[in-house]
Each structure stands twice: as C-alpha cells, then as structure tokens.
Amino acid sequence: MFPNGNQALKNINLEIPTGMFGLLGPNGAGKSTLMRILVALLEPTSGDVNIFGYDLRKQRKEIRGILGYLPQDFRFFAKYKTYEFLDYAARLSGMNNGKQRKQTVDAMLENVGLFDARERYANKLSGGMKRRLGIAQALIHNPKVIIVDEPTTGLDPEERIRFRNLLSEISEKEVIVILSTHIVGDISSACKCMALMNRGEVSFFGTPEEMLKKAEGKVWRIRVSGDELHAIDKLYPVISTIPLGVDWEVQVVADEIRGYEAESCSPNLEHAYVYYMENDLNLWTND
Amino acid sequence: MNFFSNIQIVSKYESKLLLRSWFFRIFAFLSLFIITVYDLVLVVFESDSISWSIKALASNIPYLNLLILNEIQSIVAIFLAADFLKRDKKLDTSEVFYVRPLSNAEYVIGKIWGNVRVFLILNLVVMVLSVLFNFIAPNTPIDWMAYLIYFLLISIPTLVYIIGLSVFSMQVFRNQALTFILLLGYVGFSHLYLTHKYHFLFDYIAYYFPLVKSSIVGFTNWGDILAHRFIYLSAGLAFIFTTIAMFGRLPNSARKNYLWPTAAFLMLLTSGFTAYKYMDSLSEKGKMRAFYTSINNKYVHAPKALIETYAISLEQKAASFNAEAQMKGIALQTASVFTFCLNPGLQVREITGATGETLSFEREEQIILVDLGKETAAGDTISLTIKYAGKILDAFCYLDIPHEELQKPNRVNDIFTSDKQYAFQTGNFLLFTPETYWYPRAGTAYSNESPDWQQTYFSRYKLKIKPLPGLIPLSQGEAVENADGSYSFLPEYPLQALSLIAGKYKQQSLTVDSVQYNIRYFEGHDYYTAAFDALQDTLSSIIRDYKLSMERKYKLDYPFSRLSLVEVPAQFFSYKHAWSKADETMQPEMFFITEKAWTNPLFNVAKSIKNQKRRSSRSGVGETDEEMQVAILSRILWEYSLFPQLYNFQFNVFSSDWPIANKVIEYYLQNPQSDTDADENSSMSAMSSAAYILNNENNEMTGYEKANLLMGKHHFKDLLARDEYREFMDFFIESKSNWLFAPAEINQGMIAFRDSVYAVLERNTFRNMQFEHLLDTLGNISRTDILSQIAGWNQPVDLPAYTVSNPVVSQYTHRDKEVYVMKLLVSNHSDNDGMIQLTIRENKPSATRSDPKINRKLRLSAHQTRQLVSVWDEAPKEVEINTMISGNIPAVITYPIVDINKEKGVITDIEGDYILPDRGWNTADEMIIDNEDSLFSFSAPVIMGLLPKWLNKTNDKAFKYSGYSWWRPPIQWSATTNQAYYGRNIRSAYLVKSGSGNKTATWKYPVLSPGDYEVYYFVSKSNDSRGNNRSGDTYHFRIINDMETEDAYLNMQNAGNGWESLGVYYFHSDTVGIVLTNENKGRTVVADAVKIVKK
Missing domain, CATH: 3.40.50.300 (P-loop containing nucleotide triphosphate hydrolases)
Known part of the structure; x- marks a missing residue:
C-alpha cells in the first residue's frame, strides 16, 4: 500500500x-x-x-x-x-x-x-x-x-x-x-x-503451455484492404500486420471474428499474452 | 558469520571509498601539509615565540598537532560521514547489499567505523609525523604517553561525536544541504561564540578545554577531562545508535527491536547525566565558595588571637597528610572561645591546651572555634596544639575572586589551555601556599563584609616535615635533614605565612654577599646550564647587580638570607587579590616558575642566545659569548620584580575600613621616581606617555580616563565593591594613591616626602601598620592633612577640568650663550580645586625625574589660570601634563616641542608660576563651536538591519568615547577622543565612515550682527591619516544662512594641523549652519570644531 x-x-x-x-x-x-x-x-x-x-x-x-x-x-x-x-x-x-x-x-x-x-x-x-x-x-x-x-x-x-x-x-x-x-x-x-x-x-x-492452450483458436489471420485495416484495428487487438501488395495480412486475437474472412492459426506466447491482456482489460472490445 | 566480521567487511569497503574520494585526499594532504609547516616552524626551527611553550612541555607537541588536525577534521567529517546515507539512496546498486543477511546495526556501524577508521589512520599518520619532528627537534624529549592520551582524549570523542551527529542529522533531515548548513552553523557557533562559556561544556573538540599535561604531575583535572570527553563520546554513540534504529531497511528479524533505541536512549541519558553532574559540580563549587565566605563573614569579628610562634610538624602521605600545629600567642580580645581558620578539607583530630589538656572545639567548615575553658584577658598568653589530617580542598582558595574570573580559561599563546591549580597534593609533588590555609591561622579567611580579616601578623615559624621517600621539601628558612628522613626549617625572620613545597628537586646554589641564590629544578629540567656556559665568572656580579638595582629602585632592602627560583608544575596558577599587587607565585625567599617557564619565550635560552648571536653578527657589533649570555640572563632576571620580597613580606598596612590600604601604599612605592626607573617600569606606571599613547592609538579612552569618569559618579567604596568595575580596580587605586600623597609632596617636596615614607616604613618592619595611623604620621611630617582626604573617599570626586594651551618656547641668544624660556598656560575652568603633574623632558639624557623643575605636582584652584614660566639651558624636548583625577579626556596631554621662536637680547622672564585672571572662552569677535557644545548636532542614525548593527556594535557601552579600527570605521557618527582633537578639557570629535553625503554634522552659529565672517575648521590629521592618504580626501561643507547654501571644500591632504580657513562669508542676522557631510573619498570624516571670526 x-x-x-x-x-x-x-x-x-x-x-x-x-x-x-x-x-x-x-x-x-x-x-x-x-x-x-x-x-x-x-x-x-x-x-x-x-x-x-x-x-x-x-x-x-x-x-x-x-x-x-x-x-x-x-x-x-x-x-x-x-x-x-x-x-x-x-x-x-x-x-x-x-x-x-x-x-x-x-x-x-x-x-x-x-x-x-x-x-x-x-x-x-x-x-x-x-x-x-x-x-x-x-x-x-x-x-x-x-x-x-x-x-x-x-x-x-x-x-x-x-x-x-x-x-x-x-x-x-x-x-x-x-x-x-x-x-x-x-x-x-x-x-x-x-x-x-x-x-x-x-x-x-500456470505453465506456459497452459497459457498457450488458453489462447488456442483465438488467433486469427485476416486479409484486408488498407481501409479495412483501420476498422479492424479498432475492433480487435492486432498483433501483426504484413503488407501484401495493396492488401494487408493482419493477425488478431479474438474469441471469434465477424464480418471478415478469418483463418485460425496456432498461438504463440505473445498471442496468449495479448489474449489475456485483452480479456483482462477489455481494451479492444467495443461493448 | 558474526557481528564483528560483518562490521569489518562493511567498514573495509566504506574505508576504500573514503580513501578514493578526492575530497578526503585533498583534506588529508592539506592537513598533513599544515601540520608539517607548523611543526617545522614551531618545533624544529623554533621560529616563533610560542615555540618555547611547545618545547618546554614536550606533551604539547602531540597536543598542538591533534588540536590542529581535529579542528579541520571535525568539519570535514561532517561532509564525509553524512554522505553514506545519501550515497545509499542515490546509488541503485546499494540494494543488492541490503538483501544480504547482515543486520542494520552491522551495516550502519560498519559504515561509520569505515569512516572513523580512515580518520583514525590519518590521526596516526599525524602522530607519527609529530613524533618524527619531536625526534628531530633539538633537546626535546618525547612524551610517548601524551601521544596516546591526547589521541584518546581529543580525537576519539570528537570524531565519534561529530560523525554520530552528522549521520543522525542526515537521517532526520534527509537532505544533505540542509544537514551541512545546520551542522556547519553549529560548529561555527560553538567554536566562535560559545568557546569556553559554560565551563567548556559546548567545546566538543576540546579546543578550549584545559588539557595541558605537566611532566611532573600529569593532568590535574582528570575528573573534569573524563566527564567532558565522555559527554561527547556517549552523545556520539547515542546518535549512532539512533541512526541504527531509524535506518530505512527492514530489520533482519520481525520482532520489534528495542535494543538500539534503548541503547541510544541510555547513551543520551548517560551523556546528559554526565553533563548535568559536570555542571552541577561546578555550580556546587561556586555555592560552596559563597558558603565559605558567608561563614567567614559570620566570624570575622569573633575574638581571635595573635599567634607569635608556630611549631608545625607534618607527615606527608600519598594523597593526604597528618599534621600538628603548636601555637603560642596572645589574646587580642578578652574571651574564652577563639577563632581559627583551616582548610575545610582538613579534619581536626584533637586540640590540646598548654598543659596537654584536651580542649573542646567546634568546627564549622573552615572555622575552628576553640574553647579554652576559661576566659582569657586581652594580652594574656594563649597556647594550644591542633592535630589535623586530610587533603587540601582547593575550592576554598581565592574566595575573593568572582566566579566569572575563575571560569576564564588559562590560555597560553591562544593555543593551549592549562588547568588552574592552586595547590598540589600527589605522591610525587606537594605544594601548599598560604592561600590554602594548610595550617590553622588566627581569625577567618576572606570576608566580603569586613576587611578586618586581612590583618596579618608576623609570626615566628618552626616547621618539621617528613615527605614521602624521594621528595625534597622546600619552605622558608634553611632546610636541615634529620636522621629519620624528616626535614626541619627554621626561618630567621618573622613571616606573615608559611608555604610548603615537596618534589623531586635538584638544586643549584650560589652565595653572593651572604645571600644564597638557589635554583630548584625538577630532575631532567636543567636545560639552561649548558647555554650559560660562559657565565662562570660573571654570574655573581650579574646577580649582585640585579639585587642592588632592585633595592635601589624601591629604596628597600632585601630582608632574607636566601632567594630561590622554584620550579612548579605547569598548571600552577594564582590570582592577584584586590588588596595586593603580589600574588602567590611569590613567597618569602621564593619565586615560583611553572615548568621550565613554558609560558615565557625568554626562557628558551639556547634559542635566545642564538638569536642574540645572529643579531650581533649582522650588526657587526661582535659581542663575545659571555656578553651575549649576560644580556639574556639579565633580561630574564628583570622579568622578576623583587618588590613583593622587599615590601610585602616585610610590611603590612591595614585598615578596617579600606581593604585596599596596603595596595595604595604599594602603588605609591612602586611609582618610578627616576628616568631610569621609568624605562624599566613603564608598565607599572601606565600614566607615562608611552603607555598612554599605546592605549590611545585607536582613539579609545584609557583605563585611567574611564576610571576618572567612574570616580566622578560613584564613591570609592562602591566602585571597589562592584564586580563590574573590577577591570578598573587598579586604575582607581593607583589614581587615588597618587592623589592622596600629592598635597604632601607639594608641601614637603616630592623627594623629601618620599624619604619620610621610607623612614616610617623602616621603623615598622615585620609589623602590622594601621593605615590611618600611617597617614596621620606622614601628615604630621609633611604638615599636610592627608588623613582627612580618606573621608572624601566616601563621596564621588568632584572632578576638576583643565584647559592646557600649547607651550611656547623661545630661544634667547646673548653673547653666544643660548637660553630657552618655556611658557605654558594651564587653567582650571571647573568649580573644583585640582592638582596636576607636570613633566618637562630635556634633550639631555642625564636629567632625572627627581628634579622638581622637571617633574612636579602643582595645585590649581577652581577657575584659576596659571602661566608656568621656566628657563632652560637646553631646549626642552617634550612637555607632559598629567591631569591626574580630572574630567579631562585625554587625561595626559603631551606636547612635543617642535617650533622654537628665536629672540634676540636678554631675557626678561623670571622663572615661576603666575596666577592670571580667569580667561574667557570666546570673545565678541571670535567664537569656537566644538563638538561638545550644544550648538553642535549630527544627523540621527537611520534604522539599520541587524547585521550592520552587530558589526557596528561597540562593547564598551558605559563610556561615550569609543575607539575604532582604521580598517573598519564606524558607520554612524561616533564620539572618539584624541589629544590632537580640539576641546577644552575633553578633546573629542565625532567620526564616521566616508559615504555618499547622507550623514551630516552641523555647527550652529547665532549671528549677532550682519557682516563678513571668516569660517575656520579644526584639522587634526596626525591620528586618522591611515587610509586617508588618498587623493580626493576632501571634506565637503555647506554653509547655510538665510535660506542660501554655499558649498565649501577642504582638501585634507594640503591642509595643515590646526585651524584651516573655509573662506569669508557674508552672514545675515540669523543663525548660520555649518554642515559637514560624510561625502569624501578618504576613509573617514571627522567632525571636530569650527571657529567663526568677524572680519
């Protein structure tokens, strides 16, 4: 104190x-x-x-x-x-x-x-x-x-x-x-x-493995245009963005993705950390 | 892992840091450098007068070195010690040590010990250095013990205290800058202001504390020393323990740790308690002294006896003695109970009467009331024996000396403080002077109610002493060693009192003209014989010359068969009593000198002779070794006046009314009457011009002038009784003494009267003389009423005031023969009759002061003016007018004769004193306005800040005229006095520091009729020319009349002494203001007098 x-x-x-x-x-x-x-x-x-x-x-x-x-x-x-x-x-x-x-x-x-x-x-x-x-x-x-x-x-x-x-x-x-x-x-x-x-x-x-497990199925890869990128950034915690010509490949952490075509990928510790932070702080939710 | 090893570790690394700090390195280097310089100058090359006090007492070498070092390190330690707490906070890596398993105590103590340790190493280095210099210094023994003792007494408590205080303050204030400022302020305050006050209580360095160590008796004040040092050691520890308790790291154990707070509290309590006991014992001593005096007062008039013979036998024990005093005498009053006084530390065992019967007695502290069992009529014989034993209580000595005087430290050369010891009683040394009352004496000791106690009677003494083995006793009379190891003394003359000394003495003797001269020195203290190796043949004649010239000087004969110079321990101290100029350093047949005369650089004989040699070879005089040694020995001998031996131990003048009666006679006899005496004795007669000028150098009033003013306000008895005037005591008595006999000298002639005094004295050797009776006798001889003057002592003096004009000397040449006529005008312009002393010095050296033409006193009645005309074969050199007891300031006026008027023809003047009509001060056409007049005023001081007020403060508030230092003149108009100033009886002026012109002095002149007037200003450059020798030293005046202002300037560089014109002005019928401003480029502006002359 x-x-x-x-x-x-x-x-x-x-x-x-x-x-x-x-x-x-x-x-x-x-x-x-x-x-x-x-x-x-x-x-x-x-x-x-x-x-x-x-x-x-x-x-x-x-x-x-x-x-x-x-x-x-x-x-x-x-x-x-x-x-x-x-x-x-x-x-x-x-x-x-x-x-x-x-x-x-x-x-x-x-x-x-x-x-x-x-x-x-x-x-x-x-x-x-x-x-x-x-x-x-x-x-x-x-x-x-x-x-x-x-x-x-x-x-x-x-x-x-x-x-x-x-x-x-x-x-x-x-x-x-x-x-x-x-x-x-x-x-x-x-x-x-x-x-x-x-x-x-x-x-x-817990163990790092347990932490990873918690984030399994919560990491998504989305391909978006430049304009969408800003919208996504406001909706979900973005972990990485990779430019693909005019489009971007974005990794986000979320329980589910709505409105975008998303592909689930296997999480690493960083994803898990972000997932936890997001859950804990609700930083990126719009509710 | 234990407590000590952890401390050791922390301290080791803390020491490393300190040794690596540049601050410490520079400090250490500077300390060593300063100490080396001091040691080289003082110890090795003996280049300063204080060298002797260091060499004579070898223990003073470590004392001095450690004092200097402690002075510096006590300040440096504040910076360094407080630093570790700050450092811990600042350095983020310190935490890794905090998480180690050592306790807070180990850590803090380790840190502090690390600091202390480095300082201790420095102390050791300094000590090694001083041992080295001690070793190199010629003829200087090494007092090994002193090195250890001073280290323990000075360095350790000082360091522990100041380091403890620093870390504690740092812990409390948590701010390094604030801590430094507060602590440096504290150090400065205690060191510069508190100094020795409150009996050295605040002197944590022991800089002022008496720590001189005798090579004979060591320290004489162990109790005080240990208490004083313990106060600081324990306070330091209390601070350290508090710091541990407050240290900001979680302790090793969760239990509330009461150890350190308790220890700190206990230490603080111990320190406070020791301080209380220390101060209490001193105030207790003061109370006891007052108590002893009150008991003396109680019995001062009780019946007493006159003891004609004493037979004292004494057996010395390690720290006490047993004694028996057989006394025979006569009763002075009819009574059965008689009063005696004996040191209260001594217990009376038994008192027996003439036939061995036990007498009953009562003891009240020092007083013994012996009941003889039957009434004894006045004049009847009394015989009794008192057996007593014990140890002398020295708090009983000097009951007449005020407490403040006793508390004053005995500083030597402003470095060393010696304890003041009045008596010694150790296993290897014993010294009892009469002041101790080591044997029973009739009556009481000092009473502040009646001087009756002072009557001293001359008794015949017989002393037998058995000293401790190895000690040689000394007393008055010849010592005869008995078979049982005891010694008998049988003084050939009656004595007022007896003294006793015993020590491991060696002796050197020489008999000259049937007087045996001895030097009694302590084993190993003969440092002088070798230096005086060429004096074998001339020693007798030097001593003979000394004795004869002393006898000639005082016209009294040396009464004893022997004279000894007796060495006593360094701490021996005596005070001068109000009733005598002699003190206890002199006893009948004896002079005491403290250990090798360590306080007197003249006794560094080898060095003095060497210096004499150097001077002699430089000046090419080519003195022989013998001549040089004679010169040095004579100088040493003349340090000692034989006067008390010649007068005090042979005569006693007593008055029930006037405790200073004897001193009045002493002063009269000691006043020099020939020029040769004046040279040797200028300090005794400070009225002589040399001493006067010395006192007056800073325009300050002399002691005589202050005493005169006080005598004009209060009656003599009142002045003598008041402690606040103690510093003027001797001035009062000397002036009264001169005044008392002056009418008789005028009537009978100075020399004739003096001879009468000696004749009366000679008829009364070894007798008590009644003062009033003596005066009556002398009055009859000189046909003067001396006695009735004493009645006048009960009233303040009506001070006469004189105006003295410049002497005019004219040279007449007639038939190749030159004659000089001197005319001097003196007026007494007061309502009181007076006397002055006139001394005219000629240009020839053979003149003696006994010639009444050269030196005489004369009366000047109220409002009388005399012209004194004298005729001389040689040009007079100087005229000195001593106004004696008067309202004149300066009281002594000296005129060097510079201008001599050349006249032709035969002189018409006839030598003599001519009474002239009373002169007016101002004439119708000429008016002088002095700064003493009501027409003079100066601008009121502006309100000042505290600091300038403090800087401008004069200590002497009681007297109007204060001195000033030329480098720091007063910032407000201040009255000063100097004979060069203008004035009737008070030659004074107001002085101020030069400035912008905002301070003004104004003389107002009421114009009676309009017209042209010339305005003059009185210039006196001789005295305040220092700092005023700059170009631009020009006074700016404004002359204001009828709303008009004219400026006038007076260039002081071009002006001569005396009246200087400021110009001629037309004054309308009104008041004229002559204003002097302080606008000046010189250092000061003096406002003295203006003269206005109608054209």
Whole structure:
C-alpha cells in the first residue's frame, strides 16, 4: 500500500516451484513491488510469504541468506572495481574463506565474461556488462532463490540471449529463479511455471503451455484492404500486420471474428499474452 | 558469520571509498601539509615565540598537532560521514547489499567505523609525523604517553561525536544541504561564540578545554577531562545508535527491536547525566565558595588571637597528610572561645591546651572555634596544639575572586589551555601556599563584609616535615635533614605565612654577599646550564647587580638570607587579590616558575642566545659569548620584580575600613621616581606617555580616563565593591594613591616626602601598620592633612577640568650663550580645586625625574589660570601634563616641542608660576563651536538591519568615547577622543565612515550682527591619516544662512594641523549652519570644531 492509498498489489496468491518462474506483466503491473517484497526490501501491508519454509515476516535473515537479487535498475555504483563489488557481495553473504572466495569470484567473473574487466571500476562498465555483474553478484553465493527484475531491459539481442541462457542453466539446479519481465520473449521454454500480472493482480498462473492452450483458436489471420485495416484495428487487438501488395495480412486475437474472412492459426506466447491482456482489460472490445 | 566480521567487511569497503574520494585526499594532504609547516616552524626551527611553550612541555607537541588536525577534521567529517546515507539512496546498486543477511546495526556501524577508521589512520599518520619532528627537534624529549592520551582524549570523542551527529542529522533531515548548513552553523557557533562559556561544556573538540599535561604531575583535572570527553563520546554513540534504529531497511528479524533505541536512549541519558553532574559540580563549587565566605563573614569579628610562634610538624602521605600545629600567642580580645581558620578539607583530630589538656572545639567548615575553658584577658598568653589530617580542598582558595574570573580559561599563546591549580597534593609533588590555609591561622579567611580579616601578623615559624621517600621539601628558612628522613626549617625572620613545597628537586646554589641564590629544578629540567656556559665568572656580579638595582629602585632592602627560583608544575596558577599587587607565585625567599617557564619565550635560552648571536653578527657589533649570555640572563632576571620580597613580606598596612590600604601604599612605592626607573617600569606606571599613547592609538579612552569618569559618579567604596568595575580596580587605586600623597609632596617636596615614607616604613618592619595611623604620621611630617582626604573617599570626586594651551618656547641668544624660556598656560575652568603633574623632558639624557623643575605636582584652584614660566639651558624636548583625577579626556596631554621662536637680547622672564585672571572662552569677535557644545548636532542614525548593527556594535557601552579600527570605521557618527582633537578639557570629535553625503554634522552659529565672517575648521590629521592618504580626501561643507547654501571644500591632504580657513562669508542676522557631510573619498570624516571670526 502506497502512502497515497494506492494498492500496488492485491490478492496475490502464488506457489512457486523450483526451476525458472516467469512473471510477466505490463509496466506498472506491480511486478517490481512483488519482487521487492520477496527480497525483504519492502514489507507487505498484509499477507504471508513463505520461502523454503521461512516466514518472510519473521525470518528475514534466513531468507536473505538464501537469496540472490538483481534489481530492475542497476546502473550506478560506488567507486568499486568490478571484482571488489563482487567480493564485497560475496563476503556479506558469508563467504569468509578468503582463498575460496577469490576462486569463486574469479570463476563467476569468468562465467559472466567479466574477468578481463575485473580491475575496471564498475561504474565504467557498459550497460550489458553492468547487468552481467548484477547477475554475478546475485549468484555469487549459490542462492536457493534468485530474483531478477527485468534483467534484459536495455540489452542488445545478443546479450539478451546470453542472459536467458545463463538463467536457464541455473534453473536446471534445485533453485527457484524468479524472472520478472514485460517482454514476452524472455519467458522462454525454460520457464516451468509462469504468472501473468496486471494491475497488481495475478491474472494467470500456470505453465506456459497452459497459457498457450488458453489462447488456442483465438488467433486469427485476416486479409484486408488498407481501409479495412483501420476498422479492424479498432475492433480487435492486432498483433501483426504484413503488407501484401495493396492488401494487408493482419493477425488478431479474438474469441471469434465477424464480418471478415478469418483463418485460425496456432498461438504463440505473445498471442496468449495479448489474449489475456485483452480479456483482462477489455481494451479492444467495443461493448 | 558474526557481528564483528560483518562490521569489518562493511567498514573495509566504506574505508576504500573514503580513501578514493578526492575530497578526503585533498583534506588529508592539506592537513598533513599544515601540520608539517607548523611543526617545522614551531618545533624544529623554533621560529616563533610560542615555540618555547611547545618545547618546554614536550606533551604539547602531540597536543598542538591533534588540536590542529581535529579542528579541520571535525568539519570535514561532517561532509564525509553524512554522505553514506545519501550515497545509499542515490546509488541503485546499494540494494543488492541490503538483501544480504547482515543486520542494520552491522551495516550502519560498519559504515561509520569505515569512516572513523580512515580518520583514525590519518590521526596516526599525524602522530607519527609529530613524533618524527619531536625526534628531530633539538633537546626535546618525547612524551610517548601524551601521544596516546591526547589521541584518546581529543580525537576519539570528537570524531565519534561529530560523525554520530552528522549521520543522525542526515537521517532526520534527509537532505544533505540542509544537514551541512545546520551542522556547519553549529560548529561555527560553538567554536566562535560559545568557546569556553559554560565551563567548556559546548567545546566538543576540546579546543578550549584545559588539557595541558605537566611532566611532573600529569593532568590535574582528570575528573573534569573524563566527564567532558565522555559527554561527547556517549552523545556520539547515542546518535549512532539512533541512526541504527531509524535506518530505512527492514530489520533482519520481525520482532520489534528495542535494543538500539534503548541503547541510544541510555547513551543520551548517560551523556546528559554526565553533563548535568559536570555542571552541577561546578555550580556546587561556586555555592560552596559563597558558603565559605558567608561563614567567614559570620566570624570575622569573633575574638581571635595573635599567634607569635608556630611549631608545625607534618607527615606527608600519598594523597593526604597528618599534621600538628603548636601555637603560642596572645589574646587580642578578652574571651574564652577563639577563632581559627583551616582548610575545610582538613579534619581536626584533637586540640590540646598548654598543659596537654584536651580542649573542646567546634568546627564549622573552615572555622575552628576553640574553647579554652576559661576566659582569657586581652594580652594574656594563649597556647594550644591542633592535630589535623586530610587533603587540601582547593575550592576554598581565592574566595575573593568572582566566579566569572575563575571560569576564564588559562590560555597560553591562544593555543593551549592549562588547568588552574592552586595547590598540589600527589605522591610525587606537594605544594601548599598560604592561600590554602594548610595550617590553622588566627581569625577567618576572606570576608566580603569586613576587611578586618586581612590583618596579618608576623609570626615566628618552626616547621618539621617528613615527605614521602624521594621528595625534597622546600619552605622558608634553611632546610636541615634529620636522621629519620624528616626535614626541619627554621626561618630567621618573622613571616606573615608559611608555604610548603615537596618534589623531586635538584638544586643549584650560589652565595653572593651572604645571600644564597638557589635554583630548584625538577630532575631532567636543567636545560639552561649548558647555554650559560660562559657565565662562570660573571654570574655573581650579574646577580649582585640585579639585587642592588632592585633595592635601589624601591629604596628597600632585601630582608632574607636566601632567594630561590622554584620550579612548579605547569598548571600552577594564582590570582592577584584586590588588596595586593603580589600574588602567590611569590613567597618569602621564593619565586615560583611553572615548568621550565613554558609560558615565557625568554626562557628558551639556547634559542635566545642564538638569536642574540645572529643579531650581533649582522650588526657587526661582535659581542663575545659571555656578553651575549649576560644580556639574556639579565633580561630574564628583570622579568622578576623583587618588590613583593622587599615590601610585602616585610610590611603590612591595614585598615578596617579600606581593604585596599596596603595596595595604595604599594602603588605609591612602586611609582618610578627616576628616568631610569621609568624605562624599566613603564608598565607599572601606565600614566607615562608611552603607555598612554599605546592605549590611545585607536582613539579609545584609557583605563585611567574611564576610571576618572567612574570616580566622578560613584564613591570609592562602591566602585571597589562592584564586580563590574573590577577591570578598573587598579586604575582607581593607583589614581587615588597618587592623589592622596600629592598635597604632601607639594608641601614637603616630592623627594623629601618620599624619604619620610621610607623612614616610617623602616621603623615598622615585620609589623602590622594601621593605615590611618600611617597617614596621620606622614601628615604630621609633611604638615599636610592627608588623613582627612580618606573621608572624601566616601563621596564621588568632584572632578576638576583643565584647559592646557600649547607651550611656547623661545630661544634667547646673548653673547653666544643660548637660553630657552618655556611658557605654558594651564587653567582650571571647573568649580573644583585640582592638582596636576607636570613633566618637562630635556634633550639631555642625564636629567632625572627627581628634579622638581622637571617633574612636579602643582595645585590649581577652581577657575584659576596659571602661566608656568621656566628657563632652560637646553631646549626642552617634550612637555607632559598629567591631569591626574580630572574630567579631562585625554587625561595626559603631551606636547612635543617642535617650533622654537628665536629672540634676540636678554631675557626678561623670571622663572615661576603666575596666577592670571580667569580667561574667557570666546570673545565678541571670535567664537569656537566644538563638538561638545550644544550648538553642535549630527544627523540621527537611520534604522539599520541587524547585521550592520552587530558589526557596528561597540562593547564598551558605559563610556561615550569609543575607539575604532582604521580598517573598519564606524558607520554612524561616533564620539572618539584624541589629544590632537580640539576641546577644552575633553578633546573629542565625532567620526564616521566616508559615504555618499547622507550623514551630516552641523555647527550652529547665532549671528549677532550682519557682516563678513571668516569660517575656520579644526584639522587634526596626525591620528586618522591611515587610509586617508588618498587623493580626493576632501571634506565637503555647506554653509547655510538665510535660506542660501554655499558649498565649501577642504582638501585634507594640503591642509595643515590646526585651524584651516573655509573662506569669508557674508552672514545675515540669523543663525548660520555649518554642515559637514560624510561625502569624501578618504576613509573617514571627522567632525571636530569650527571657529567663526568677524572680519
């Protein structure tokens, strides 16, 4: 609950299993708030969070011990060198053995491709490198729960793929990776489970397959003229438009299409996301 | 993972940040640079007069270094420490540390410790640096302990406090700029305004707090030091704990954590409680002092005895002593119960009578009322023995000194503050002066109701002391060591009181003319013998010269068989009492000097001799080593006046009415009567022109002039009783003393009268003299009624006022022989009779002030004008008229003789004082309007803002004429005084800073008949020429008559001193206004006097 009375989150009831968990939602849906609650930076007004048996209200220390966190904004550093930042994080997480810590830090730097930049001041790293340093610090102490908030924002496609792969790899282990994103593409097949958030509420919880299933038969391909395109755009949520000479091929999401010749096609996650958003918000209905 | 390792981690990384910050690096570099410069200049090269205070007390090296560093770091710490909270907020990457499993306390403490740690490292570096300089400095021991102690006492509490306060403020205000402004304001306020006030309570750096450490007794105020530093240490911790409690991160556990708020509260409570106790103990001391005085008042007239012989035996214990005092004397009144006074820290165990019978007694704090069991008639013998033991309570000392005076810090060179210790009683040093009442004395101590307590009687003393092993006792008389390790002292002369010192003393002795001269120094403190290596043969004669010239100067003989210079710990302090110029640093046969005379740069003998050598070789004089050493030693000896030894320990003048009776005589005897004395003694007679000019440099009233005005308003007793006039006390007494004997000097002749005084004194050595009786005797000798003047002391003085004209000197040459005639006109234009002192200095050096032609006092009755004519073989150089107690400002007028009129022929003037008819001030055709006249006015001050008001503030509100600094002249018309100004008895003018012309001064002249008039303005350039030497220093006048205004300008650069014409004007029959504006390019404009002469 914000001081102005706005509720950032309401009625959240989730049980997140091990493996990668994707939290999808538009900007302002409350993802970050949820993340910050999960990492004990914010205290929920009411409700309980239980992580690996620890009550977040009562056992923050234990939870903080098994947590790795990469915040959404991760750009400005104090005047630490790359390896110092990581070393500092490692030490604060209880890695007291100096030799072992050094090895771990070096390995982690190697892992995220920052070994060569280890002596550079963290502030001088590029955006992608900073993100990688961010994930490195989140992983440095082998946490059981890894929470990454919008990690791919601002990354180039190559960096984004690397990132996704890195997270997939980690999620293979017996850990929970909670990945929040507003980019549907980030919820890869590696996500065993996902939730869709909107306006502070969970509108879907399940596997990506289940989500896809919900959108089956709801995605249509329509061939229209330029004038019709505007009409369609007002009637249905348009996912893509492809120019075909004078005509356009339009993909829309809808329970049914009236008045146009439409061809059903198989949905992907993005279609499903739009379908949910449309259902949830009724953005495109004219009723 | 534990508490400390987490703190360690956070602090390590916080320290890294601080070390990487340029702000810190620059600060550290600057600090080290400044400290290096200070150390090089002061410690290694000893290039400043304060060097000696650092070298003589080696502990002052770390003290100084850490003071400087703390001064800087206490400000820098505000910027750096408050920064981490801000940084955490600003940097989005900080959150990843917040989600680690460390507690808020670990995090905040780690951050703060990280900051403190870096500052501590800097402190260590500074200390290493100062040890290095300490090591290089010649003949300077290293006080290792002092390094540690000052680090713990100055640096640690200061840092913890200021860092704690900074982070706390940051947490509360959540705004860095606001925090900085508030904290810097606080630092400035406490450092520049509060300073030592409230007994240093707000001096968090301990910049003013007394922290001088003696190499003999260490600190003497441990209780206060620990309390003061603990107040800040615990307040700092309270702030830190509050910051932890308020820290904006969810705590590790959900349980309400009461630990830190509780700890903060407790710390704050502790700090507040310590501060309360600290202040309370001081106010308690003040209350006790008032209480002791009230008890003295209660018994001041109670029957007492005159003790003729004392036999005191004392056994020193580690922190106390046991003593027995056998006393024999006579009863001064008929009574059975007699009053004695003993320090209230000492407990009386038993009192026995002449035959050993136990006497009953009552004790009320310091007072012992001994019941002899039977009535003893006045003059009958009294004999008793008092056994007592305990520890001296030094709050009992100096009951007469006002509280504010006691609270004033004892600052040395404006850097070090030393504690003020009046008595010492530690395992390795003991010092009791009579002020402590360490043995029972008849009567009471200080009473503010009756000076009767002051009667001091001379007694014969016998002292036996058994000091702690290794200590050598010192007292009056020759020390004889007994077989049991005790020492006996048997002073050859009667004494008013006895003092006792014991320490690890070494001794150097020399007997000259049957007086034994000793230096009693502490082990390892002989730094001077080597420097005076060439004096073996001449030492005796230097000392002989010193003693003889002192005796000659005061015309009194040194009465004792020995004279010792005794070194005492650095903190020893004494106040001057109102009734005597002597203080406790001098005891019969003894001078005390505090540790190596650390406050007096002259005692840096090696350096002084080196400087002398340099000067000598530069000037090509080619002095020998011996000559140079003689010069330095003589300068040191002349620092010490023998006067108290010659006068105070031999004589005592007492009056039941006038507590300052003795001081009146002291002043009279100390006033120099020959020119040679005047040179040596200018500070004693500040009435001499040199001192007068010194005081008057800024056009300020001198102490004498202020005292004169006060004496015109209040009666003498009232002035003496009021603490607010304490600063003028000596001026009152000196002026009264001069005035009291002046008629006798005029009647009998100055020298003859003085000789009579000495003759009377000599008949009364080692005796109590009744002041009134003494005056009566002197009155009889000089055929003057001196005594009746005392009755006049109960009323304010009717101040006479004099007008003195410029002396006119004419040179007559007749048959190749030159003769000079000087004529001087002096009028007393008041209704009160008066006296003045006239001094004429000739161009020849052999003249002595004892020649009545050169130096004399003369009477001037009310409304009397005298022309003083004197004839000289040599041209007179200077005339000085001292108006003594008068309404004249300046009170001393000095005329250098510059112009001499050449005359031919034989002189017709005959030497003598001629009474002339009373002169009028103005004539029909000439009128002078001075700024003191009612016809003068100036523009009223415009309403000012607070800041200009504050800047323009003069501290001395009680007196009309204030001084000004030439670089900051007053922004409103301000009355100032200087002898160069025009005036009858008050030579004053109004002065204002130059400006646009919006401030004006107006002289109004009532025109009696129309006609042409010449207007003059009185110019006095000599005094305020500084800053006025610019071209364009031109005064702008407006002459207003009959609605017409004419401008007149006076170029001050071209004008000479005295009357300068502003031109001739036609005035109609009306009032003329001559207006001076402050429009000027010079720095100031002075409004003094105008003269209007009918053509």
